[in-house]
Amino acid sequence: MKRVILITGGAGFIGSHVVRRFVRTYPEYTIVNADKLTYAGNLGNLADIGNEPNYLFRKTDIVDRQAVEALFGEFRFDGVIHLAAETHVDRSITSPDEFIYTNIIGTVNLLKAFRETTPVNDVKKLFYHVSTDEVYGSLEQGGFFTEQTSYDPRSPYSASKASSDHMVRAFGNTYGMPFVISNCSNNYGPNQFPEKLIPLTINNIETMKPIPVYGKGENIRDWLYVEDHAAAIDVIFHSGTPGETYNVGGDNEWKNIDLVLLLCRIMDEKLGRRAGSSRELITFVTDRAGHDLRYAIDSSKLQKELGWKPSVTFEQGLGLTVDWYLANRKWMDTIISGEYSKYYEEMYGNR
Ligand code: NAD
Ligand code: DAU
Secondary structure (H helix, E strand, O other), rough: OOOOEEEEOOOOOHHHHHHHHHHOOOOEEEEEEOOOOOOOOOOHOOOOOOOOOOOOEOOOOOOOOOHHHHHHHOOOEEEEEOOOOOOOOHHEEEEHHHHHHHHHHHHHHHHHHHHHOOOOOOOOOOEEEEEHHHOOOOOOOOOEEEOOOOOOOHHHHHHHHHHHHHHHHHHHHHHOEEEEEEEEEEEEEEOOOOOOOHHHHHHHHHOOEEEEEOOOOOOOOEEEEEEHHHHHHHHHHHHHHHHHEEEEEEOOEEEHHHHHHHHHHHHHHOOOOOOHHHHEEEEEEOOOOOOOOOOOEEOOOHHHHHHHOOOOOOOHHHHHHHHHHHHHHHHHHHHHHHHHHHHHHHHHOOO
């Protein structure tokens, strides 16, 4: 079936894997990637599919209502998969404003534009909002986040994502807009911006820089390989029930310090360094303000209802990830030097 699908934030980490999967798997779809190309957006992530006939890029700031209206004027979208967001918790602590603009106002701009250009109650025309497990807060007492867990966001980032989830549900309830939401745990894999724990650790080990571990490294995250998240988004978009929420997770909890030690062992081996040399780089630093202790997702609804499950073990996924970063040193260097930002400045007048 021919369909025109909008994917927002497609130049980012997860978005680029979702765009690639949709462009390659559904040649009958036209995939429009709308992205502002912030520091986290990198069209180099999509170099291999950038010239495919069913792929289009439109540089768009979703906070700019007129730009969003122009986009929805140019295309009649049969579905939206919304990933564009400010995503780094530490940045939300030092400067929350962009999180409010992009994650809340940007989402509302998309909801309004989609509603205005889409027949009400056409369940095939879905607004799919990609959200995070952080909206549920912190699991201090054990247990898992389910789709019934009450929202308890505790950082400016998670509060902005929770707000956007509420706005999506409000549009569904008030205007009959068909939507789905998924709340996923921590992703890892190729193309992740090196401000996040796993690529930062890999890069710092390779370049022999200190590895900053917050607090005592006792916080726990549930890690999922990014391709498995993209596969979940595919199945939820095509087979999810409108109005429902699906939790996505790896059933793969790691204390930060144990994960960093594992990466040190893998990297020592892959780089042919003396066993134990990378762990000497570990440096305990001041904890993140309001640091959530533990996230853990119960994804049984998605597994039972839609048949999704992770395709790789953590060992396999981490191996693929480390190999990718080691083989793509230039990608990392370009990002760290800010070269791609300079390029966007020249190309598109980005500030
Ligand atoms: P990312 O930071 O790597 O990429 C975000 C993308 O959004 C970038 O390409 C950026 O240019 C774009 N963007 C930012 N502001 C924009 C704006 N105003 N207009 C248009 N585009 C804009 O993010 P990610 O880690 O790939 O996360 C993607 C989505 O998945 C986010 O909504 C995030 O909340 C969610 N999520 C992420 C994780 C994770 O572990 N990374 C886990 C669960 C959910
Ligand atoms: O749970 C899903 C969320 O996972 C997503 O919604 C967010 O967009 C994504 O950034 C991620 O949030 P985290 O804060 O969990 O990811 P981050 O990689 O920043 O940190 C992972 C853990 O490692 C966290 O407990 C903080 C810690 N940490 C992080 C960094 C960057 C360190 O100890 N040292 C570091 O240098």
